[in-house]
Amino acid sequence: MGQVWGMPVVVGLGLVAAVAGWRRWTWQQRFKTLRSLPSPPGHWLLGHIPPLLAAVKNRQLFQILFDWSQAYGPRYVYWVGYPVVVLSQAKLIDNTIVQGTRDGSLTRTGQSQRAWNDLMGPIMIGQDGAEWQWRRKAWTPEFSSSGVNHYLTLVDQSCTQVIAQLHAAPTDQPLPVDPLFVELTLRVIAALVLGIPIDPAQPSPEGPPLEIEPTYNAMSVLTYRFLRVAVGEKPWQKYLPTPSARAYWAARRHFETCLQSRVDLALRLRDGDLAAQAQASPLFQQSMVVKIAAKEPRYSRATLLPEIVEMLIAGTDTTAHTLSFAVGELALNPQVFETARAEVDRAFEHHGTLTLASLKELSYLQGVIKETLRLYSVASGTTSLQVTRDMVVDDLAVPAGTRLFWSMLGAGRDPDAYPQPHRFWPDRWLSGDRHSPTPPMIDFGSGPHRCLGEHLAMLEATLMLAQMLRHFDWELVNGRSSLENLKQNLLIYPVDRMPIYVKPRQG
Ligand code: HEM
Secondary structure: OHHHHHHHHHHHHHHHHHHHHHHHHHHHHHOHHHHHOOOOOOEOOOEOHHHHHHHHHOOOHHHHHHHHHHHHOOEEEEEOOOEEEEEOOHHHHHHHHHHHHHHOOEEEOHHHHHHHHOOOOOOHHHOOHHHHHHHHHHHHHHHOHHHHHOOHHHHHHHHHHHHHHHHHOOOOOOEEOHHHHHHHHHHHHHHHHHOOOOOOOOOOOOOOOOOHHHHHHHHHHHHHHHHHHHOOOOHHHHHOOOHHHHHHHHHHHHHHHHHHHHHHHHHHHHOOOHHHHHHOOHHHHOOHHHHHHHHOOOOOHHHHHHHHHHHHHHHHHHHHHHHHHHHHHHHHOHHHHHHHHHHHHHHHHHHOOOOHHHHOOOHHHHHHHHHHHHHOOOOOOOOOEEEOOOEEEOOEEEOOOOEEEEOHHHHHOOOOOOOOOOOOOHHHHOOOOOOOOOOOOOOOOOOOOOOOOHHHHHHHHHHHHHHHHHHEEEEEOOOOHHHHOEEEOOOEEEOOOOEEEEEEOOO
């Protein structure tokens, strides 16, 4: 009897082994051009999954990608069941994304799309093709350069609130500035998108008041979960009885409670509901949620609410931490500080205050912000791309099925694009000419999904830094370590929240 069954089992096992061997062989053949690339040492079976998961757990995925780029050069590969080619040269990243998305050889990976759309529901950054296009078309005019200029007064009001907080701070005690910038950016984006007054003392009749800390905590929970799902956590894990799943649902509930009545009111205004018109304040009536709801009938409650959460998230951490890093670099580079301050003083002397015209005169200060983004690219590699058909990247044949990713920290320190990369040198961004063109600026992304809020971010950061330079001197409590000790939920932040000693300007 044993012999009767023995033969088919042996044949069956042999067949399974042959199929597995053949599949492995074809897989190796398919990706064999990538074997010539440098690669960190990996596990024979699990490849690079263990160190990457450990990096995500430690909230430092950006750091391992950067460390590997320093060790293995500007093009390396890691293996996580499939190959991921990591680039860290600014021009190469830019050209590859722009051309690859244009000719269709690159597309956003299903994994990162799923991770985005599982924050709260389908959102612009998680879409492609027609579904992305109508969303982007609706929002683009609001965030264009002329669009955001309308909001100068609101942004200025929010900066003035921060200045008042800085004046009130004791000069001999450490003051972490990062939370102040989080409050600034959250109040601004909530005012623009939802019509919530910048001044917390003013009522907002359309819904609950904006609570900075719980809202920021909810954002951190959602963005850290994005990172985990983007690198392999399964979306269904949110249904398990775990602390992280509970935190996820609590974060979603927080946003629903805060936003639902406002989104519903915007939709009722679209429908011409007279009672809604009586309830809505002028600030709300001019807000983006009302304009977008009126303009784009495809937005319903189920799609508009997640999109608003996307705007709140995209508009807060990014600009806030960039401001913190800029404050840090200004403190460590007295000459840059004095040059930026002299430029701000000149603008104030010409115009008496900061206006749209005076902002145009602050190109050195804008160089400070770009230099900060180059070194601390806060939105460091939010989305990976997938090669849909064989392509060539910098003379390297990259087969379909490969993923492409970037080390933005590595790219920012690429000596070919940015000579003396470790020097904080805003002059490199001052308008170039044919002989010395300005360097590539990729920290707002490349290709069609390039940042929607770039102009708003620049406006906020310029106004805030100009006001600080005009009114205060400051030094870092922890010195350079504030700029070296970094983590991420999704976006990179200074772990110590950038404490400074601040005092009113001398002389
Ligand atoms: C210093 C500040 C900022 C940085 C460095 C930054 C960076 C980026 C990057 C790199 C992308 C591309 C992501 C990708 O390709 O997947 C992006 C997209 C986006 N950003 Fe920003 N961002 C900043 C501020 C803002 C602000 C203030 C807003 C305002 C709402 C905003 C809204 C968005 C949106 C909606 C997208 C998705 C666009 C699309 O999918 O078409 N960002 N940003």
